[in-house]
Amino acid sequence: MNAIELCDVNKSYDSFSLNHVSFSVPKGCVVGLIGENGAGKSTTLKAILNLIRIDSGSILLFGKDHKQQEILARENIGVVFEECEFPPYLNASEVSGVMKNIYRSWDTAAFSSYLKQFNLPVKKRVKEYSRGMKMKLSIAAALAHHPSLLILDEATSGLDPIVREEILDILREFIQTGENSILLSSHITTDLDKIADYITFIHDGRIMFHQPKDDLTDRLGILRCSREDLATLAPGECIRCRQNAFGMEALVRDRAAARRKFPAAVIDPVTIEDIMLFYIRGEQI
């Protein structure tokens, strides 16, 4: 079963719209939602959480329409936004006091142990926390009601590499059982290289692809060649290309096939960031 399933979701604003957005978050998987600022990542997450109303299409959470049994579904979801949204005047023990009266499944002991694990002072107010501490507090709160789905919106952006790695460790631990799922949006693609099972790339409100990460990184490649060589590629083989000082760079669908065709050319493996850059800045031939 899919934890989240979006099917042909549309939502239009004056200057931006989500167009026919469809993808899913399979149970037990980490799906990374990537895209530039303003590409529609947060809008998509807000639509899933029913914070904004979609114009058409359907969104299923745990197999049910996301507007049905909202309360029940919410018990099962932990959400972390880019900014920590706990009131700044509260301290961590007050946060626990609030949350245990909101979530039926709130686990005060688990929350305390997360606080200890993350070195978060209990009596300090949220506004005195550093950015990394706030994010860890949000994650502790999101985990302390034992959800089976985590939705994180830019949770690692603006954090130093050490804290980011700590957070990734927590997420790895969360996913280990195979029962839990994570949807995380990020433009820090190196984090997704490390943790994501699927990559969903959204650009200008449209899903460009939704694929297993290993398929992308194992098969795609960057071919460096001349414009003439590039012209000999079969249509569809080159996804995007761009010119640089030394010739052409092309994102090719099949690294091995390209190597057979151009044995002398340099063909590099790709990272998620390369793919994203090619899609956004490259041109189609």
Add this chain to the structure above:
Amino acid sequence: MKGLLYKDFYCLKQNMKYIFAILLLYGFIFIPQGNSSILGAVVIIFPMLVITTLSYDHAGKWDRFALTMPVTRKMLVRSKYILFLIMLLFGMLIGAVFSAAGLLFRQDFDIMEIMVEIMAVAVAALWFGIILLPLIYKFGVERARLFLLLLFALLGGGMMAFVSIAKNAPLPSFTPQQSALIIGIFLAASIAAYAVSYLVSVKIYQKKELS
């Protein structure tokens, strides 16, 4: 739902401390002089703190976050209406405590008149809630604050007009018992209006998009 109220109480803890300190200071100065005008302020100031919580919520994008939890929009609105009532009752209680303190200082303190005054102010405060809360849900705290100023101005102007009319043509005077009855009837009507106000706010808030 209880959690939402807890959150507001925690947020207001600091404000409440300051308000208590100021009230005590004023009480010490004015009550021994037989001046009971502070009671009105005491009753109205606590429910008005609900507006403060709404502005905190807005600044911290709390609603958006809360709605990712097992919390509905209706619950968010309801918690504010309940908080407003709790604060109003609390204000009335503190007002009563101040009156009792006044009695200790001065035997000529007319307790009945003061009780009527507290109730009258409470009803006025309730009407602030009835009118302001839907406006806040519709226009946001910042713009609704302008309405608050307008309300205060209207109330002040109305009272001045009333006083000047009453001077020229004395109105039939009521005994405190009669005025209590009139205020009681008005109170019942106000509570009904409060319920309607709640339903209007829910309706407005259901349609809101939280980006």
